Amino acid sequence: MxxxxxxxxxxxxxxxxxxxxxxxxxxxxxxxxxxxxxxxxxxxxxxxxxxxxxxQRRIIEAIKRQADELCLSAPNAVYPAKVELAQRLLAMAGPGFSKVFFTLGGAEANENAIKIARQVTGRLKLVSRYRSYHGASMGALALTGDWRRPALEPALAGVIHVQDCYCDRCPFGQRVETCRRECATNIGSTMTLEGPRSVAAVFLEPVPGANGVLVPPPEYWPIVRQACDAEGALLVADEVLTGFGRTGKPFGFQHWDVVPDLITVAKGLASGYASIGAVIVHERVAKHFDDHVLACGLTYYAHPLACAAALETLKLYEDxxxxxxxxxxxxxxxxxxxxxxxxxxxxxxxxxxxxxxxxxxxxxxxxxxxxxxxxxxxxxxxxxxxxxxxxxxxxxxxxxxxxxxxxxxxxxxxxxxxxxxxx
Ligand SMILES: Cc1ncc(COP(=O)(O)O)c(C=O)c1O
The missing domain is CATH 3.90.1150.10 (Aspartate Aminotransferase, domain 1)
Structure with a gap:
């Protein structure tokens, strides 16, 4: 070498x-x-x-077949792999999810989730955690709380970081017996202190992955969901790492009785065989764009080779x-x-x-x-x-x-x- x-x-x-x-x-x-x-x-x-x-030969063969059939695309072009992939993603996400926005990877999925949340709520602020990684583009890096963020700050205005669900070294000084789920309730109090109804969205990895697999207590996600509802903020599950079976369920949030508003995915979507990510959008958010312009777009939106790779990957997971x-x-x-x-x-x-x-x-x-x-x-x-x-x-x-x-x-x-x- x-x-x-x-x-x-x-x-x-x-x-x-x-x-x-x-x-x-x-x-x-x-x-x-x-x-x-x-x-x-x-x-x-x-x-x-x-x-x-x-x-995995069957994913590789699916890419080859797609290359023979249709290799080029435009953002608004329609072809079977794109349609079936979106249908499968919505089915995996569960009842209520109605639209998919495709991206080229995880950072871009979060980037577009930020834009969707800001457009729908008309608000600027975003909440995420310190021990988090959401991607390397400017918006996603601003959400990121870990060591990769400070070198690029100020990256994006309006991001507020909060403490983590780090039970082994509780940032609130609690032990299992004394814990009152401060890591979760703190998110609601932070939103209130930021000015009532000023937060567009809370971005959370269901289990912060690269920052140490910080598995939250069972009440964590339901408490945050309630706080988001009270504030009218969207809840975004960043499933880029935890999605597609990593935690034993299709998506990490499915371990708890909650439904996020947006789910961002990449990595396991095509298992690395092609570059693709997505934002899976709940109907209560998606319907806003029936009559408002969706100010998001990419030349390589849902590229046919990537859709074919992802579709075959999802079939393989099932089979x-x-x-x-x-x-x-x-x-x-x-x-x-x-x-x-x-x-x-x-x-x-x-x-x-x-x-x-x-x-x-x-x-x-x-x-x-x-x-x-x-x-x-x-x-x-x-x-x-x-x-x-x-x-x-x-x-x-x-x-x-x-x-x-x-x-x-x-x-x-x-x-x-x-x-x-x-x-
Ligand atoms: C939770 C999470 N979100 C977003 C990203 C960024 O994804 P990508 O590298 O595809 O942009 C990563 C990458 O490690 C991740 O772990």
């Missing part, structure tokens, strides 16, 4: 000298291969998007029962990580929902770097964030129980070596 700086393109979210490129050549199921002939167990679904798994597999394997992922945590310092936390899990441990950066080295030696790929002291697990949903257990036990060995001596 060439030296990092010799490549004629940028590597993302990194000083170029610190980037760690790898030569991806292909893969199958839960595994990918690199140019040196290695097979890696992909416990991170590349960038959390390969829900259907690597090397191979991949969401059910995620639901079944979720407790096994949890069990194995609890076993690993028991061998690590007592300040280790495990959080999970379905096939999305985090292992968090406050340890010196050198120990986390060592974990990275140990994982490379074992050909295990997952998301390790030394700065935030977390490892995040999100394997393809087609992973088998044996692959998952073997991979996690191997991870456990790597973690025990890396964190040896950490108090």
């Amino acid at each position: 060439a030296a990092v700086t010799e490549y004629p393109f940028f590597f993302t979210w990194s000083a170029q000298n610190a980037a760690r490129p790898f030569e991806l050549t292909g893969g199958e199921g839960a595994w990918f291969t690199t140019a040196d002939g290695s097979r890696w167990l992909d416990l991170g679904a590349l960038s959390y998007q390969v829900n259907a798994g690597h090397g 191979d029962k991949l969401f059910e597999n995620a639901e079944r394997l979720g407790p096994i992922l949890r069990r194995e990580l609890d076993v690993v945590a028991a061998r690590l310092p007592p300040t280790t936390f495990v959080r999970s929902l379905g096939l999305l899990a985090a292992l968090e441990l406050e340890a010196p950066a050198a120990a986390w770097t060592k974990l990275g080295t140990e994982l490379v030696a074992r050909k295990l790929s997952l998301h390790v964030d030394p700065k935030r002291g977390t490892a995040i697990f999100a394997p393809p949903l087609c992973i088998t129980e044996q692959e998952l257990v073997t991979g996690l036990r191997s991870f456990g060995e790597a973690a025990v070596v890396a964190f040896e001596g950490v108090a």
Whole structure:
């Protein structure tokens, strides 16, 4: 491989000298291969998007068939894959959802959700959380609360960040026995303090993913829904990472008895085989645009190749029962990580929902770097964030129980070596 700086393109979210490129050549199921002939167990679904798994021939063939039939499009053109894809997304979202706005990825889905919310409510302000990631475009980055935002601020006026549902390190100083769900009620109070009925929308990941899999208490989403109703603000579920079976249900919000107004999706929609995202819109919002101009548009809106890839991906999820597999394997992922945590310092936390899990441990950066080295030696790929002291697990949903257990036990060995001596 060439030296990092010799490549004629940028590597993302990194000083170029610190980037760690790898030569991806292909893969199958839960595994990918690199140019040196290695097979890696992909416990991170590349960038959390390969829900259907690597090397899925039927998605690849669907793209080829679509390329032969119709490869070019215009935003208002109609063709079967576009219609059927929208129908399937609405059915997955549940009763009341009536329209889809297509995008090229997750940031753009949130960008257009911001615009829809502002147009429908006539209000400017937006509420999101500190430990969140909503994408890298200006609006989505303004919503984002994590370390990626400050370098670009001020990105978009009117965004208010609130504290998180971080039960292991409660920002309100509560313990399970004393908790009064302040993380949820705080959103309503913040909206009131911002000036009554001034917030257009609250953007939440059902489970903040890349920021540590912060699974909310069961009352969280219903409390926020009530607060949004009281303020007339829209509730947006950013399902870019949690959508399409990741948590064991089609969408993460479906774990609770709530219906958001907008759902933003990407990643698992076409499982990374094409670049596509969407905003799924509830009828109570969509009807506004029957008589008002929808000031949103993209040249590559619902590109035929991307629609064909997404449509086949959704059919594959259904035929191979991949969401059910995620639901079944979720407790096994949890069990194995609890076993690993028991061998690590007592300040280790495990959080999970379905096939999305985090292992968090406050340890010196050198120990986390060592974990990275140990994982490379074992050909295990997952998301390790030394700065935030977390490892995040999100394997393809087609992973088998044996692959998952073997991979996690191997991870456990790597973690025990890396964190040896950490108090
Ligand atoms: C919850 C969430 N929203 C939005 C995005 C942005 O998606 P994209 O990278 O496709 O723009 C991501 C990406 O990781 C995400 O995790």
